[in-house]
Amino acid sequence: MRPGVVLALVSASSLALLGLAPDPGSGPLPAQMADTGGGGQLITAQAPDVGSTSGALTWWDLRDGQWVRAGSAPARFGANGLAEGTSRKQGTNTTPTGLYDLPFGFGTKAAPTGTGVEYRAVTESSWWCQDNDSGSYNRWVDPLPGDCRASESEHLVSYSTQYAYALVIGFNYAQPVRGRGAGIFLHVNGAGATAGCVSVPEDAMQRILRWAKPGTRPHIAIGTVDGDTAVTRY
Numbered sequence: 001m002r003p004g005v006v007l008a009l010v011s012a013s014s015l016a017l018l019g020l021a022p023d024p025g026s027g028p029l030p031a032q033m034a035d036t037g038g039g040g041q042l043i044t045a046q047a048p049d050v051g052s053t054s055g056a057l058t059w060w061d062l063r064d065g066q067w068v069r070a071g072s073a074p075a076r077f078g079a080n081g082l083a084e085g086t087s088r089k090q091g092t093n094t095t096p097t098g099l100y101d102l103p104f105g106f107g108t109k110a111a112p113t114g115t116g117v118e119y120r121a122v123t124e125s126s127w128w129c130q131d132n133d134s135g136s137y138n139r140w141v142d143p144l145p146g147d148c149r150a151s152e153s154e155h156l157v158s159y160s161t162q163y164a165y166a167l168v169i170g171f172n173y174a175q176p177v178r179g180r181g182a183g184i185f186l187h188v189n190g191a192g193a194t195a196g197c198v199s200v201p202e203d204a205m206q207r208i209l210r211w212a213k214p215g216t217r218p219h220i221a222i223g224t225v226d227g228d229t230a231v232t233r234y
Contacts, residue, residue, distance in 0.1 A: 030060050030067040037099055039217030042067070043186070043208070045198050047095075047224050051081040053193040055225075057200055059211060070211055073204035079193040082224065085171060090132070090181040093195050099221045101170040102186070105209055106140070108157060109164045114210040122163060128154040130182040138172055138182035154183055162190045162197075165205040167212070169198070169220055186220065198222065 029044055036042045040062040047055035057075035060067045078095040085098035104118040105111070106126075111119040120126075125143040129136040131152035136145050144150060156163050166187035172180045181196060186208070189199045198220075200208070212218045 028060065028067045028069065029058070030062075033221065035099060036221070037101065037217060037219030039219060041070075041212060041216040041218035043102075043218065043220040045075055045077075045095075045186075045220060045222045047075075047077050047082055049081075049224050050083070052224075053077050053079060053081060057198065057204070059208060062216075071204070071207055073200045076189060076193055076199045078196045082222070085222075088181050090130070090179050092181075093193075095194065095196050095198060095222060096171045096181060096184060097223050098171065099219055100173075102212065102218050102220060103168045103170050103173060105165070105167045105212075106156070107163060107165040108160045112165070112206045112209050115212075117167070117209065117212050117214050119209070122156045124157055126156045128156060128183045130154060132178045137178060138176040140168075159190075162187045162199065164188050164202060165209055167208070169222075 030036050030042050041060065043057060043059045045055065045057045053076060055075050055077060056072060058072040059070050061070050079093040081094055082097050083092065083094035085096035088094055088096045102117070104120060105115065106120040106122055108122045110121070120140065123142065127141050127144045127148070127150070129139050129141050129144070129148040131137060131148045134145065134148035136148050141148060144153065166185045169184045169186055171184040172182065176182070185197045186205070187197055187199050188202045188205050
């Protein structure tokens, strides 16, 4: 993450403090944000406050200079709520706030017809390395390398419901910081709150994969409605 570029998914009063449009009626949420990643598509994931485990996810298109809502769905967050992405700790079951790219998709099921983003098929040998001592920390690996302990990693095929369809959230991805966290995805709902990911119903995940166009540089912004947490750009 690159510090100093402030993004907010916040209330009108917080927008005023940031020098942004104070009137929520002045435009859609992306138009009121300090940074949307510079592309033509954006997903916003909002929780009511930092302790919430559920909220809303909306995806937007930039058309002729105006942000237009393309779809929405209820969302789930970490079992322990949300935490500032730049200071989050691994294993805390918190969803990191911030603005992130979406490097690629993957799934135990075939990509929905019309999927445009890179989509990797999960096989028996597919893992996400979360071992802080590994050179492959916070990376898709296939097969599991010798320096990445299986006990410290996710065997992706074992999560056939959650990872039926998923998008990698680029949290701690470009230059991973050990201990900050690994394996943060946008994926299909499981039984309840997540271990730090963002999840939505399966049909919503299918729609998002069909909607996302890599040429538009889609991003996801994760934050709160009440402005309890400021989020910094990746």
